[in-house]
Amino acid sequence: MTNLLRTFPFVLFAIPLSWMSAGRADAPMKLDEKELTRLVEQLVEGKPREREAARRRMEAAGRAALPALRKVAEDPRSDPDRRLRAALVARIISDQLFREIRRFEGHLGAIRYLALSPDGKRLLSASGWPRGDNTLRSWDIATGKEVHVLRGHTSHIESVSISPDGKWALSSGYDTTVRMWDLSDGKEQKRFEGHVDNIYSVVFLPDGKRFLSASQNLVRLWDVKSGEELRQFKGHTQNVVHVTVSADGKRAASASNDLTVRIWDVEKGKELLCLKGHTQMVHAVAFSPDGKRVASGSYDRTVRLWDVQTGKELRRLIGHTNGVRGVAFSPDGRRLATASEDKTVRLWDTETGKELHVYTGHTQMVTGVAFCPDNAHLVSGGGGDRNGAPGGDFTLRLWGAPDLDRPAPRK
Helix, strand or coil, X not given: CHHHHHCCCCCCCCCCCHHHXXXXXXXXXXXXXXXXXHHHHHHHHXXXXXXXXXXXXXXXXHHHHHHHHHHHHCCCCCCHHHHHHHHHHHHHHHHHHCCEEXXXXXXXXXXXXXXXXXXXXXXXXXXXXXXXXXXXXXXXXXXXXXXXXXXXXXXXXXXXXXXXXXXXXEEEECCCCXXXXXXXXXXXXXXXXXXXXXXXXXXXXXXXXXXXXXXXXXXXXXXXXXXCEEEEEECCCCCEEEEEECCCCCEEEEEECCCEEXXXXXXXXXXXXXXXXXXXXXXXXXXXXXXXXXXXXXXXXXXXXXXXXXXXXXXEXXXXXXXXXXXXECCXXXXXXXXXXXXXXXXXXCCCCCEEEEECCCCCCEEEEEECCCCCEEEXXXXXXXXXXXXXXXXXXXXXXXXXXXXXXXX
């Protein structure tokens, strides 16, 4: 019974915003607490026809029925059959709430990275390793339609970042350039040159006037307007494959093939911390919204949470069965989404380390993941395999990502 119950993510659901409504189930049936309690009893104790009627009504109630079902399913003193019946219905409801809402199709090669605009209305994806189509594509989140195809890179694109005002994008890749794009028309506006090798990561600073790039064993700070390189952050001993910045712009974090994550003072370029613990190369890193923690994902299949002030490993998240290639905090910092070569996206509670949900549907590796600003949905993308075989799952997918243990917002 214990193993069975672990497969059921008993969670509360945050109702989608109106622009997420396409593909959504009908509005849930409204039932009061007394009626829900009665239906649970009917579900677990009634005759077959009564149980079926109760099941249908509780599934129609949706999220509102989960607390009552969870109370029975998680009660170790309850009869195993009662717990199982409650757990099965809760699982059906949960699967509906976490379902795939929309699919974005158009890339002809693997999706390497993705980013969402600050208002959550636009999605930008980059196609690169393995067997990428070397394009960026802009999408309308509400409809799933492709808005622009951004062409210019001559090789695989590794990273993309959208400016804080949502007007511009930066991209980088194997052609050793960083390019700046106008998102209103998809046209290239500027090119930054100076790197001599693959540029694995690029990110705008919160001021929108500067950005960071990662190539070889260096992180570099650039001025957007002048195109001038302002400083280099030195310390890594192998390729830096991802760089990110805290919400206040004061700290940067970088992930490297040297098995470390490093925390930097952006203004001084000084290394503040070197976080050691991963046993294989670290491929992804993200700051929590409050800047107090960073999450890192590695080919050692683990995700680790670190204290930014002390460098202490706070928690280790274990569940992926292949390398972790993407990590993203929810806007409230309570959850973490992780993307892996095991073809799944996993959702975690950052305080307890509990795995909340496993998203299955991608048929190849998942390399990018991002939360929507509404705190109730996420987007993932990937495709391709290490052998470079032709064809694959070159899709982006929008999923329900219910907030845990919080009341649903009123419409």
